[in-house]
Amino acid sequence: MFAAQRIEIIKDFLIKNKTADISTLTSILNVSDVTVRKDLDKLEKDKFLLKIHGGAVLCETETTETISRINISNHTAKSKIAELALTLIEEDDSIFIGPGSTCFLLSQNIKRLKGISVVTNNVAVSNEVMGSIKRTYLLGGELKDINGIPYTSDAASLESLSKIFVNKAFISIDGIDLKAGITCNTLNKANLINFISNISKTLIVLADNEKFDHIGMYQAASLESISCVVTNRCDLDEYKRTFFEKNIKLLTTFDI
């Protein structure tokens, strides 16, 4: 077992039990206590836990609370996708972030980068990044929500989009299929994605495992309009082949 795996196990343990002592961790992980202490040091530096005598206690930060309030399905997969998508963003980028929980998770880490401007219709995203980045632009419209994450939706709001420049657009979708392309279950979302695919230089689709071979109600864009797909699913040989041949990047997640 190596470091990244041990860290995951410690994190899961702490989220479940709130506290952990070194002797329990050494027997679960089957490593020396020196190794466990080094892992705890790293997690303390990342502000995930607080070291106490003989063990550690979970840091109840705002982030952890927000997550449990929103109750995101397939959370582990989505957060890995968000972490990996973050590596595609460079300083001074102007990006669009779409509605949904995966996009929200992406926005949580954007503050780490400098000079980023975000255009979004995802209210949770705008709350998350506002003040910590160069510029935040929230599109207006009627409020709707997906799984507790509110977003604005209005044909008129798309008009204002046409005046703004973004070089990267991150969206999540309801379905991706080799023949049908990317699809959504609501007409509003489909229209939004269609519009974005035409104005953004690159379109990056965040798709967890459940979305593949799934066809939603409305077609949002063809496969050819996608630049990159970030997913946690690794067994899709036909998708790997098709994307490579169509010059589309396929990134599969790992623990960073």
Add this chain to the structure above:
Amino acid sequence: MPSANTIRLQNIFKYYGDHTVLNNINIEFKQGQIYCILGENGAGKSTLAKVIAGIVSIDSGNITIKNKQIHKLSSSLAAKLGIKIACQENFLFENLTVTENILINNEFTFSNSCILNNKRNNKKAREILDSLHININEKKLIRDLSLPECKLIEIARSFYDNPDILILDEPTAPLGITETENIITSIFEAKNRGSCVIYITHMIQEVSQIADQIIIMNSGSIVINKKYSKLDSKDYFLRSMAGEDYLNRYPKTKAQKGRPLLQVKNISSKNGAVKNASFTLQSGEILGLAGLQGAGKSTIAKMLFGLEEAIAGKTLIDGEDINICQPRHGIENGIAYVGDDTLKGIFPSLNLIENIMMMSYNRFLKKGFLDSEAISIEARESMHYFHMNVQDPTIKISKQSIGTIQKSNICRWALLDSKIYLMDDPTKSLDIPSKVEIYNLMNRIAHSDSGILLISSDISELVGMCDRILVMFKGEIIKEFKSGESCSKDILNCSFGNIHNP
């Protein structure tokens, strides 16, 4: 008098597994003309040559030689029809003399005598060597000759008896200037005698000297087939050879660059393949190494891992001067080596789990015995972590797919917490899904505080996946390209030895 249409190839296809090596080839070769075939590594030039010479069979299509359609072309039939080839690899018998090697496929096949080394044959060999201005004693054994001398004998063998169709695959690569000039003169003489000469090369300079017709191949297809004109620009040829840059297909992510993991200063190899090379590899970086075959790329990796001897220079790992004389030193210092032969790195009769864990067994010693349960658990966890989804990991590894085998070649090093990965053409024989998986695996490695030296003959792959690319030429590193500053065409041009853009 042979017919004007000496060879015609129609709708030729050749596959190696998933890979289309020759893609619908349609071409004619006529007597008294010199055809130059150009293309990148892997374009299919050598395969095409071998198909004409009967060494490689085709999967579909028609071959017509001297107006006769040939249903199954073998190398002996090709020789009987007057087709001779000097391949890139030297097919010489080390323990025989020059005379015996020159005549063996020419005289022996058609004569009753088993003795080649007699006065008459030596005289014949001497004649052909003299006509090609080759100054080698015909009685010498091949094993006593240098590499350029062996190449000259290989060429002499193909010229013997003035074949109607002469195929030369990169004949002048190891030769010096005078020897190259002599070969070129001989080629003109062959043309004037009415032979059809098919000349495969990387060197655009040679093409301008001899070509009547220029053929450019890319990814198994013929993209250009035209009369050579001095007005054609070098840039035009380079672009046709390199093809379009489909770079977005490579799943490159940027990892944080950290400390210099590996610093190489002025190293040279004992076998002369690498001269005075220097570079640095940082953590988080994928550093590419480009160059023609024989430029020294593989030798650098072998030197860093202790498989080839270094005679000069310093290697620093994490700032410390380390002497690597054998692989054990490489392994102890966190260096991982994935060689260019996927199947050579495995234990074929053992299963996937055993192969992945082979280098980590010492961690599982319990009172002198191996804790097989713990080994099995860690192996399965690792396979899950590296997305190796196999139906049955307990069967012989040689029965697994080549993609899985290559992944296991990389994973076994990750279990040792290696930091410096030397990868030599890691995706060479893989199908597309496996290639994509290996690229994503490289990202994972780069993001875990490690660095990768990626040696590849696929220039697009280098441009797509690397942060920086070093180009080697004749043993030296001649230029460095940064990601975003380079395209395939420029790197290809540089690999021919040209530091400045055309």
